[in-house]
Amino acid sequence: MKKHKDTVIVWPAYLDANLTRARGRRIPANLAAPDVTVEMLEAAADAAGFESEVAPDKRYPRNWSGNSGQILLKNQEGHKKKRLLLVLAKGVRRVAAQRESERQAAEIKKTKKKRR
DSSP: OOOOTTEEEEOGGGGBTTSOTTTTOOSOGGGOBSSOOHHHHHHHHHHHTOOEEEETTOOOGGGTTSOOOEEEEEOTTOOOHHHHHHHHHHHHHHHHHHHHHHHHHHHHHHHHHHHO
16 A cells, blocks of 8 residues: 555545445535545635645555545645544535536526427
């Protein structure tokens, strides 16, 4: 196993509202977002100003059958992992809300075209 000094590994399952704590969620459900992906984590890390590296081919050990990926965050300041997860959760919720509003706008646009 490779040691990552000053690096925190974050799996999408840590922030997924659809999972229980027993299945791997690490933050409260009211702060989590549904169906978190590595791309969402990467966007949230960029928005929060973290240096990150994505490993999309990794599999989460508690659910090894799916290919979820992971993100490596540089933690030069030495923050605790829980604090980093809470900061990322805020960004992930923003990204999820933005994607949902884009999806709804596209759906409305699609229904308007059908009416013509």
